Structures are given as C-alpha cells and as structure tokens.
Amino acid sequence: MSTLDPVLSHLDAHLDKSLDRLFELLKIQSISTDPAYKAECRKAAEWLVEDLKAIGFDASVRDTPGHPMVVAHHEGAAPDAPHALFYGHYDVQPVDPLNLWEHDPFAPAIEEVEKGRKIITGRGTSDDKGQLMTFVEACRAYKAVHGSLPCRITILFEGEEESGSPSLKPFLKAHADELKADFALVCDTGMWDRETPAISVGLRGLVGEEITIKAADRDLHSGFFGGAAANPIHILSRILADLHDENGRVTLPGFYDGVEETPTQILQMWEGLGRTAESFLGPIGLSVPSGEKGRSVLELTWARPTAEVNGITGGYTGQGFKTVIAAQASAKVSFRLVHSQDPDKIRASFREFVHARIPADCSVEFDAHGGSPAIQLSYDSPLLTKAKDALSDEWPKPAVLIAMGGSIPIVGDFQSMLGMESLLVGFGLEDDRIHSPNEKYELQSFHKGQRSWARILAALAKGTAA
Amino acid sequence: MSTLDPVLSHLDAHLDKSLDRLFELLKIQSISTDPAYKAECRKAAEWLVEDLKAIGFDASVRDTPGHPMVVAHHEGAAPDAPHALFYGHYDVQPVDPLNLWEHDPFAPAIEEVEKGRKIITGRGTSDDKGQLMTFVEACRAYKAVHGSLPCRITILFEGEEESGSPSLKPFLKAHADELKADFALVCDTGMWDRETPAISVGLRGLVGEEITIKAADRDLHSGFFGGAAANPIHILSRILADLHDENGRVTLPGFYDGVEETPTQILQMWEGLGRTAESFLGPIGLSVPSGEKGRSVLELTWARPTAEVNGITGGYTGQGFKTVIAAQASAKVSFRLVHSQDPDKIRASFREFVHARIPADCSVEFDAHGGSPAIQLSYDSPLLTKAKDALSDEWPKPAVLIAMGGSIPIVGDFQSMLGMESLLVGFGLEDDRIHSPNEKYELQSFHKGQRSWARILAALAKGTAA
Numbered sequence: 001m002s003t004l005d006p007v008l009s010h011l012d013a014h015l016d017k018s019l020d021r022l023f024e025l026l027k028i029q030s031i032s033t034d035p036a037y038k039a040e041c042r043k044a045a046e047w048l049v050e051d052l053k054a055i056g057f058d059a060s061v062r063d064t065p066g067h068p069m070v071v072a073h074h075e076g077a078a079p080d081a082p083h084a085l086f087y088g089h090y091d092v093q094p095v096d097p098l099n100l101w102e103h104d105p106f107a108p109a110i111e112e113v114e115k116g117r118k119i120i121t122g123r124g125t126s127d128d129k130g131q132l133m134t135f136v137e138a139c140r141a142y143k144a145v146h147g148s149l150p151c152r153i154t155i156l157f158e159g160e161e162e163s164g165s166p167s168l169k170p171f172l173k174a175h176a177d178e179l180k181a182d183f184a185l186v187c188d189t190g191m192w193d194r195e196t197p198a199i200s201v202g203l204r205g206l207v208g209e210e211i212t213i214k215a216a217d218r219d220l221h222s223g224f225f226g227g228a229a230a231n232p233i234h235i236l237s238r239i240l241a242d243l244h245d246e247n248g249r250v251t252l253p254g255f256y257d258g259v260e261e262t263p264t265q266i267l268q269m270w271e272g273l274g275r276t277a278e279s280f281l282g283p284i285g286l287s288v289p290s291g292e293k294g295r296s297v298l299e300l301t302w303a304r305p306t307a308e309v310n311g312i313t314g315g316y317t318g319q320g321f322k323t324v325i326a327a328q329a330s331a332k333v334s335f336r337l338v339h340s341q342d343p344d345k346i347r348a349s350f351r352e353f354v355h356a357r358i359p360a361d362c363s364v365e366f367d368a369h370g371g372s373p374a375i376q377l378s379y380d381s382p383l384l385t386k387a388k389d390a391l392s393d394e395w396p397k398p399a400v401l402i403a404m405g406g407s408i409p410i411v412g413d414f415q416s417m418l419g420m421e422s423l424l425v426g427f428g429l430e431d432d433r434i435h436s437p438n439e440k441y442e443l444q445s446f447h448k449g450q451r452s453w454a455r456i457l458a459a460l461a462k463g464t465a466a
Numbered sequence: 467m468s469t470l471d472p473v474l475s476h477l478d479a480h481l482d483k484s485l486d487r488l489f490e491l492l493k494i495q496s497i498s499t500d501p502a503y504k505a506e507c508r509k510a511a512e513w514l515v516e517d518l519k520a521i522g523f524d525a526s527v528r529d530t531p532g533h534p535m536v537v538a539h540h541e542g543a544a545p546d547a548p549h550a551l552f553y554g555h556y557d558v559q560p561v562d563p564l565n566l567w568e569h570d571p572f573a574p575a576i577e578e579v580e581k582g583r584k585i586i587t588g589r590g591t592s593d594d595k596g597q598l599m600t601f602v603e604a605c606r607a608y609k610a611v612h613g614s615l616p617c618r619i620t621i622l623f624e625g626e627e628e629s630g631s632p633s634l635k636p637f638l639k640a641h642a643d644e645l646k647a648d649f650a651l652v653c654d655t656g657m658w659d660r661e662t663p664a665i666s667v668g669l670r671g672l673v674g675e676e677i678t679i680k681a682a683d684r685d686l687h688s689g690f691f692g693g694a695a696a697n698p699i700h701i702l703s704r705i706l707a708d709l710h711d712e713n714g715r716v717t718l719p720g721f722y723d724g725v726e727e728t729p730t731q732i733l734q735m736w737e738g739l740g741r742t743a744e745s746f747l748g749p750i751g752l753s754v755p756s757g758e759k760g761r762s763v764l765e766l767t768w769a770r771p772t773a774e775v776n777g778i779t780g781g782y783t784g785q786g787f788k789t790v791i792a793a794q795a796s797a798k799v800s801f802r803l804v805h806s807q808d809p810d811k812i813r814a815s816f817r818e819f820v821h822a823r824i825p826a827d828c829s830v831e832f833d834a835h836g837g838s839p840a841i842q843l844s845y846d847s848p849l850l851t852k853a854k855d856a857l858s859d860e861w862p863k864p865a866v867l868i869a870m871g872g873s874i875p876i877v878g879d880f881q882s883m884l885g886m887e888s889l890l891v892g893f894g895l896e897d898d899r900i901h902s903p904n905e906k907y908e909l910q911s912f913h914k915g916q917r918s919w920a921r922i923l924a925a926l927a928k929g930t931a932a
Contacts, residue, residue: 204689208787217751223670223872226802227757227772229747233797234710234756234775241707244700281695285683287827290700291693306693309700310790315777316798321674321835323800323872324776331699332782334789336692361753369787406689406789 003146004458010141011450018137018450019110019120021051025090025129026108026122032067032091033163041067041159044090048157055140057155062175064167067091067159071178074139076152078464083152084457085181085420087410088132088188089161092124093435100437110443118443125441127434131187131426132157134449141454150461154181161188165409172417183383183421184414185456190428191445192273192400197391197452200424201377201384202302202403203411205337207346208310208369211236211354212330215362219315220325230362232329233314239357240331243307248292250307250335252349258340262303263379269400270298302403306336334370336405343371372412377421386462387423390455394448425456469612470924476607477916484603484916485576485586487517491556491595492574492588498533498557499629507533507625510556514623521606523621528641530633533557533625537644540605542618544930549618550923551647551886553876554598554654555627558590559901566903576909584909591907593900597653597892598623600915607920616927620647627654631875638883649849649887650880651922656894657911658739658866663857663918666890667843667850668768668869669877671803673812674776674835677702677820678796681828685781686791696828698795699780705823706797709773714758716773716801718815724806728769729845735866736764768869772802800836802871809837838878843887852928853889856921860914891922 011018030044031037045061045068052059052072059072070090076083095105103109108122120130135155142149156179160167172179192198213232220229245251277289280297291300300306314329316322335346351366358364377384379401391399411422427445428434477484496510497503511527511534518525518538525538536556542549561571569575574588586596601621608615622645626633638645658664679698686695711717743755746763757766766772780795782788801812817832824830843850845867857865877888893911894900 206689206789208789210787215752220750221872222772222774222776222800223672223802223870225750225767226774226800226871227766227770228743228755228763229750229752230754230756231774233778234706237703237706237775237778240700240703277694281827284686284691284695285827286681286695288696288825289694290696290825297694300693301691304693306688308688308692308697308789308791309703309781310688310788311781311783311792312699312703312795313779313783315775317777317779321676321798321800322776323672323674323774325774326777329778332787334688334692334787336689359754359756361747361751404689405692406687 003150004454006145007141007454008451010145011137011447011454014141015447018133019446022120022130022133022446023108025133026124027106029106030091030124030159031094032160034094038067041091045070045157045159048090051136052155055136055143059155062171064171066167069159069167069171070155070157071175072155074149074153076461077146077148077150078461081151081464082183082460083154083181084460085154085156085179085184085414086135087156087184087186088135089128089158090132091159091162092129093127093162095123095437097437102438105439119440120443120446121438121440123439125439126428126432127439128161128188130441130446131428131449134427134446135185135187135453137450138453138457141450142457150457154179168410169413169417172413176418180418181420183423186408186411186422186424187426188408189424189426190430192402194429194442195396197395197399197425197427198402199384199387199391199399200404201379201401202338203375203407204305204405205341205343205372205374206370206407207335207337207343208332209347209350210330210332210367210369212328212365212367213358213362214328214365216325216327219327222323222325225325229325230359231325232362233326235358235362236312236314236329236331239354240309240312240333242357248290250305252307252346252353254345254349255305257345258342259305260339262299266379266401267296267299270296270302273298273400301405303338305338305341307333308336309333337374339374339376341374343373347371372407372409375411375415375422381421383421383423383460386459387425387456390459391425391452394452394455425452427452469616470921472611473607473920474917476611477603477913477920480607481913484599485912488586488596488599488912489574491599492590493572495572496557496590496625497560498626500560504533507557511536511623511625514556517602518621521602521609525621528637530637532633535625535633535637536621536623537641538621540615540619542927542930543612543614543616544927547617547930548649548926549620549647550649550651550926551620551622551645551880552601552651552653553622554601555594555624556598557625557628558593558595559628561589561903563903568904571905585906586909586912587904587906589905591905592894592898593905594627594654596907596912597894597915600893600912601651601653601919603916604919604923607916608923616923620645634876635879635883638879642884646884647886649889652874652877652888652890653892654874655870655890655892656896657892658868660895660908661862663861663865663891663893664868665850665853665857665865666870667845667867668804669841669873670771670871671807671809671838671840672836672873673801673803673809674798675813675816676796676798676833676835678794678831679824679828680794680831682791682793685793688789688791691791695791696825697791698828699792701824701828702778702780702795702797705820706775706778706799708823714756716771718773718812718819720811720815721771723811724808725771726805728765732845732867733762733765736762736768739764739866767871769804771804771807773799774802775799803840805840805842807840809839813837838873838875841877841881841888847887849887849889849926852925853891853922856925857891857918860918860921891918893918
C-alpha cells in the first residue's frame with residue numbers, strides 16, 4: 001500500500017486544524033519594514049519555532065542584525081533520503097491604505113466568494129504565510145501518520161523578504177554548511193491558473209547600466225552653437241538605436257553567447273497555454289510583439305534575453321521650449337539574461353560598444369546596477385520530472401513548466417552561495433492582491449497545496465531505502 | 467565739401483552733452499517685466515518723445531495694452547531721400563541680484579578701466595538705451611549742422627522688448643501704413659570685436675516640434691513584458707538617430723530645399739575672422755565640430771541649417787534603477803533654418819518622417835513651437851554695401867558681414883508684416899554683461915557709434931537730390 005494515501009487523507013481530515021494554526025500566524029502583525037512591528041516579527045519567528053518543534057523539528061530562532069531567521073532540521077526516514085532546504089518568509093507587507101481593506105488585515109477570515117470557492121482573507125495569506133504553511137502541514141501529516149519524514153528537511157524562514165533581505169546573504173555565508181542541501185524548495189511563486197499548477201524553471205538574470213554622456217562643460221544656446229557643438233542627446237540616441245537590429249536582435253558583440261534554443265516540446269507546451277500576442281498585449285493597449293521576430297510572446301519574455309532602456313533624460317524637459325544644447329544626457333539600460341549568459345561579459349561588451357560611439361571630445365560615465373545571471377533548471381532533471389508528475393496527480397490539469405521574466409534574488413543566492421538548484425513551486429494566483437489591500441489566498445490553494453507538497457516529498461524520496 | 471565732416475566734428479564737440487542726455491535716460495528705472503515700474507516705463511517713453519521733439523521730430527507716446535510705444539517722424543532733406551525705420555527699445559532688464567552690482571545700476575557713471583579705455587556703467591547702457599541714443603545723437607547733430615536730415619526717418623521705440631513684446635505685432639499691424647519704410651535699421655546687435663564693426667546679414671529661422679511617442683497604456687514591468695512590449699524610448703531613439711546621416715547632414719526629405727551655398731568671398735571673409743574650431747569650441751570644453759563635415763564652425767552656425775534635440779525624457783529618471791518600460795517618451799526637437807527654407811514644409815516633412823517610424827500599435831502626438839523663416843540679406847544689396855563702407859571708414863578695421871545663429875523676432879516681423887529688410891548694426895561687445903549685474907557700454911561704442919550712424923545716413927542718402 002502507498003505510504004502517501006494515508007497522509008493525504010490525514011490532511012483532508014485535519015484541514016480545519018491547519019486553518020486554526022494558519023490564523024494564529026496571520027494574526028501576528030509581522031510587518032518587517034516598519035520598526036514599530038519589530039516585536040511582532042520576533043513573535044512570528046517564535047511561533048514558527050514552537051510549531052516546528054511540535055512536529056519534531058530541531059528548530060530555533062536565530063538572531064541577525066535585523067529580524068531573526070528561523071532554522072529547523074529534521075532527518076529523513078532513510079539515511080540516503082534526499083536533503084531539501086525549504087525557504088519561505090514570515091514577514092508581510094505594510095497594510096496602508098487601511099481604509100481600502102474590507103476586513104481587518106490581521107483578523108483573517110474565510111469567505112465564500114462563489115459557490116464552492118472559498119478564500120482566506122488577510123495580510124500575508126498568499127505572501128507568504130499561507131504558502132509556507134502548506135509545506136509545514138505536509139510535514140506534520142507525514143510525521144503524524146508515519147512517525148517520520150520521507151526526506152531530510154532543513155527549513156529556513158526569513159523575516160526581511162519584504163524589506164530587501166539585508167541579513168540574508170551574510171546569514172547564508174555564515175551558515176553555509178548547516179543550510180546546504182541537495183536542492184532547495186522555494187514556495188514564493190504561483191500557479192499558471194486555478195486548475196494548472198506550475199513549476200518555474202527559468203528566471204531571467206539582470207545587468208543594469210546607467211550611462212551619462214558628457215559633451216560641453218555647460219548648457220549651450222542652440223542658436224549660437226547649434227550645428228557645431230556636440231549634442232549629447234544625439235550621441236545617446238545613436239547608441240540606443242544601435243542596440244537593436246531591424247529584426248529586434250540585440251547587436252552587442254557576444255551578447256547571445258550562452259543563449260540556448262528552447263526545446264521544441266517546451267515551446268509546444270507553452271503554445272498550449274494559449275497566451276497569444278493578443279491576449280498578452282491586448283490588456284495593456286498593444287498588439288504587435290516588439291522583440292525578436294518569429295518568436296512567441298512567451299518565448300520572448302521567458303527564454304530570450306533583452307536590452308531595454310528604462311529611462312532617459314537630457315536637456316530641457318519642462319513645459320514649452322528652450323533652445324538649449326545640453327551639457328549631458330543619460331539613460332538607464334537593462335539587459336535581461338537567460339541560460340548561461342555572463343553578466344560581467346555583457347557589461348564589458350556594452351561599455352565597449354558605448355565607448356566606440358563617443359566622439360573624441362566627449363566622455364561617458366557608467367554606473368553599474370545589478371548583475372545577476374539567469375537561473376535555468378535543466379528541463380530533463382529528475383527533480384523536475386518527479387515534482388511535475390506529483391503536481392499533475394493532484395490538480396485537474398497537468399503541471400506546466402514555466403519561466404519568469406523577472407528575478408527572485410534568493411534563488412540566485414542559493415545557486416551562487418550554496419551551489420543548489422531551486423525547485424520553485426507555489427500556489428498563489430495572479431488575483432491574490434499581494435502587496436495590496438484585501439490580500440487573499442484560495443482555500444483550495446491552501447488545501448491542495450498541502451497535498452501537493454506531500455506528493456512531492458513522496459516522489460522525491462522514491463527509490464531511497466525507506 | 468562733404469556734408470558729413472561738420473556733422474562728425476559736431477558730434478565730437480558735443481560728446482559731453484550727449485552723455486548728459488544718455489544719463490538722464492539711464493536714470494529712469496524702466497524695468498518692463500515688473501509692474502511696479504510701470505510709471506517709470508512711461509516716463510522713459512515721455513522723455514524720449516520730448517527729446518525727439520527737441521530735434522524736430524513729430525513724436526508722440528502711443529498707448530498699448532502694455533507699456534507705450536514711441537513713434538516719431540522726420541522728413542528727409544530731399545523728396546526722394548530713402549525712408550528708414552529705426553527700431554530700438556527703452557525698457558531694461560531687472561537688476562537682481564542687486565548685491566552683485568559694484569555701483570547703483572540706475573546711477574550711471576563713467577569709469578576708466580584702463581589707460582585710454584572708458585566705460586559707461588549702469589543698467590541699459592548697452593541694452594538698449596546707449597545703442598538707441600547713438601542714432602538719436604547722429605540725427606541731432608545732422609539737424610544742428612544742416613537744419614535737415616539726410617534721410618526720411620521714422621523711429622519706433624518699444625517698451626516691452628525685455629518682457630516678450632506682447633504689444634508689438636498688434637501695433638505693427640494696426641500702424642503698418644505709418645511705419646512702413648524702405649528698410650529698417652535695428653541697433654540691438656554688436657561688433658565683431660573692439661576694432662571691427664559688423665553687420666548681421668543672416669539670422670537663422672526656427673521650427674520647434676515636441677513629439678510624444680505613446681506605447682502601452684501604462685508603465686510596464688520590464689521583467690514581465692520586456693522583449694515583447696513596445697518600448698517608446700527605443701522608438702524615439704531610432705527616430706532621433708535617423709535624423710542625421712554619418713556626415714552630419716539632416717536626412718529629412720526636402721530639408722535642404724532653399725539652402726544656398728555661401729559665396730566664396732564671404733567664406734573667405736569669415737575665415738579671416740580667425741574663429742577656428744579650437745577658439746570657438748575650446749572655451750566650452752569641446753574641440754571637434756559636430757555638424758556637417760567639411761565646413762567651418764562659422765559656416766555651420768551662421769549659414770547652415772540644423773536639427774537639434776533640445777530635450778528628451780521618458781521612463782524612470784530618478785536615483786537608482788527601476789526596471790520599467792515606459793508608457794511614453796518625448797523629445798523637443800528644433801530646426802534652425804537658413805535662406806529660403808520653408809518652416810511649414812519642414813514641419814510637415816518631419817511629421818511624416820516620424821509617422822513612418824511608429825509601429826502599428828503605438829502613436830505619436832506633436833506639439834508645434836515656433837515656426838519662423840530665416841532672414842537673409844542679399845550679400846550684394848546696395849543698402850549693405852553702403853553701410854559696410856560707411857562703417858569701414860569709421861573704425862580701425864573694415865566692417866565684416868556676419869550672421870547670427872539665433873533669431874531676433876522683430877526682424878522677422880518687419881519682413882513678414884511690413885515687407886522690409888533690416889540692416890542690423892550695433893556697437894555692443896560680447897563682454898557688455900547685458901541682462902547681468904554691472905552692465906556697461908564702451909564710451910568708444912557710444913561716441914564712434916554716433917559717428918557711424920552719421921556716416922551710414924550720409925551714405926544711404928548719397929545719390930538723392932539733396
């Protein structure tokens with residue numbers, strides 16, 4: 001008989017109790033960015049430590065210069081069981097403007113919004129207390145049913161995710177040996193839609209560069225100097241225009257080094273998601289994909305690198321007209337990276353590209369921002385296959401492998417500092433209003449999320465001695 | 467015997483008296499932009515009327531919705547004498563910051579700054595009371611010596627030049643018949659250097675266009691949409707970069723229609739002025755002429771048209787980085803026109819050029835600014851030749867024909883509304899600090915300026931009956 005089925009039944013039978021626990025955690029006002037809630041943050045950490053101890057974890061509150069971390073360990077059933085590091089965060093966003101909330105953000109409740117669909121309301125329900133408790137409840141049920149966990153588990157909860165995670169890197173560095181596992185599980189993500197679970201296998205990296213072109217040592221009158229003095233806006237425009245060719249490809253030498261073509265079966269899976277140029281761009285008032293020609297919007301935003309100008313300024317920008325030739329002009333340029341593109345090489349290539357376009361009597365200054373490589377799980381890793389099948393067993397539709405256009409810093413840190421890949425699984429939905437008033441988490445996400453983690457843990461342990 | 471010599475002697479003999487009169491006018495605080503000085507502006511107009519009447523002009527103060535005009539008429543000695551309209555302005559700039567003035571700005575004085583070089587200090591000495599009085603004194607001397615003026619003279623002094631001349635066009639329109647003459651004399655300009663008088667024969671025109679490119683209906687996250695959604699800064703950069711070819715020529719179709727090559731002897735005259743790329747661009751920290759290749763900086767700024775971006779803005783321009791794709795981006799673009807370039811055609815060509823570069827799902831809005839053609843005197847007009855010779859007789863070095871990169875609106879108004887060319891002659895120097903504290907006018911400019919006008923009037927009248 002399966003070891004999994006009784007765990008799933010246990011989760012079903014004890015859903016109410018798990019909600020009670022979640023509500024206790026949700027009532028703690030752990031707003032990390034506001035010093036007034038410092039004690040509440042510690043209270044949340046302590047509550048989690050007590051709860052994990054009750055399951056049998058070796059759990060403790062760890063002080064940092066900011067809000068504390070929670071670290072907990074539990075052995076696996078078998079000595080060769082895989083070792084997973086589960087990451088989540090117990091801090092929440094501020095709740096202003098309070099008058100836009102329909103209920104007290106720290107008085108969680110269950111509400112039936114339509115027949116058969118219930119939501120849990122309150123700050124932190126989806127981001128991230130509800131999500132992290134799905135994993136804790138899966139562990140609790142396993143322990144209750146079998147007296148053991150199928151995998152060796154280390155848990156890391158931080159309390160500063162919503163305020164820039166200042167303590168995270170130093171903590172990872174100081175406790176690398178304790179925290180290193182075979183892989184990480186990160187729950188801070190979402191489903192594709194209400195019926196389709198998703199695993200994020202790619203996160204684009206980012207290189208940011210601010211460039212400032214300097215020409216004359218003061219602003220000039222364009223009547224007096226126009227036609228003879230260098231105009232830094234012209235130089236800047238030329239550089240930015242040269243960044244793309246007529247097919248939308250980025251022209252930086254070496255830019256596409258390390259970019260792989262996405263496997264056909266993955267492209268087909270994405271096609272099956274039905275996100276067309278119309279459905280993606282229509283809601284923002286556009287219709288024509290602007291990037292590399294001949295690729296779908298999902299491939300463009302998930303698996304292709306970009307160069308985007310995020311801001312530009314120079315000369316007179318107020319009302320009316322001023323016939324000035326500016327002394328300087330600047331732009332903020334960012335590159336989204338995929339696969340194994342090297343941030344340092346791309347930054348160097350860009351700077352060389354710019355320098356080559358600066359007239360002899362002008363100069364350029366660079367200000368570096370960001371510089372993180374992309375994260376890309378191998379599409380055929382066993383970790384991914386096991387998790388995908390486990391999720392597909394639980395939900396109405398098979399799990400899809402998706403990517404994210406943006407980055408999640410912790411995933412890069414796990415990769416670079418602890419040498420671990422991350423499996424990104426979460427049950428949030430796009431309409432969860434995280435960071436906004438009236439945050440909610442679907443009751444289905446909380447319940448089937450617990451069951452999903454139980455399935456995933458079982459799948460990951462399969463083939464080991466227990 | 468020459469009719470001119472006794473006039474010049476008279477001017478020399480009465481320099482002190484002419485200074486007394488100038489000081490009276492300078493003491494009137496006719497700051498046009500500040501309503502507190504309204505009565506002072508009228509007082510200056512009335513003072514001028516009385517002074518002109520004393521010479522024998524039929525002079526009057528003319529009310530406008532703003533500060534009054536002064537209009538005065540005097541017949542010429544001969545019935546077929548040419549008719550000149552002389553223009554100047556009696557209002558002055560504000561004097562803030564007062565603490566930077568070495569003397570009371572409205573207590574004019576004469577100061578010897580080096581051996582043999584005296585200056586007249588005070589607000590309005592150079593801009594424009596000192597300049598306009600050089601002409602009035604020339605008329606006075608002629609009248610005193612000969613009982614007549616060599617030309618028929620109409621004088622127009624305005625009192626709003628330093629505050630945008632709101633009443634000027636309506637006044638010119640309402641009094642076109644009264645003010646129309648054979649040509650205009652405008653004294654609001656300067657010498658090439660202390661020894662070299664100059665006549666401005668070209669003033670570049672101006673077409674201004676503000677363009678705003680609109681893409682998505684909101685700012686977008688570049689992680690989520692980057693690579694698929696149109697970026698208006700990219701579109702704008704491409705447009706601006708396309709405006710010039712690799713030789714610095716403007717690429718707008720038809721842009722050079724009406725642009726003439728400058729005669730070789732004029733180019734040689736300009737070369738003789740010794741303004742090199744180094745001497746022109748060095749003081750502003752530059753060295754390489756940026757415009758059309760193979761032309762001198764004087765030709766580029768005096769006789770060639772330009773396209774300049776005066777301002778650009780889009781996306782995030784604050785400190786640090788924000789990975790946004792902007793909903794819109796805009797630029798202010800101006801074209802300096804020469805010779806007979808047509809402002810309307812150039813505006814239309816630019817708009818077509820921009821439209822052709824806007825993707826199907828984006829849009830552009832235009833906001834028109836300015837729209838004045840260039841002013842160009844024929845290099846071989848008799849008016850010019852006579853004035854040039856007259857100035858060359860007075861000063862140590864021969865007069866040069868120069869141009870101005872910017873525009874003087876009154877000259878365009880005389881051209882378009884009264885059908886008159888303007889002869890631009892003045893005796894200001896670059897270091898006169900007009901609009902700034904410690905404005906001054908060289909005593910030599912005031913004295914030899916009077917003599918120059920006497921010579922010019924005599925030269926213009928030559929060949930007529932008197």
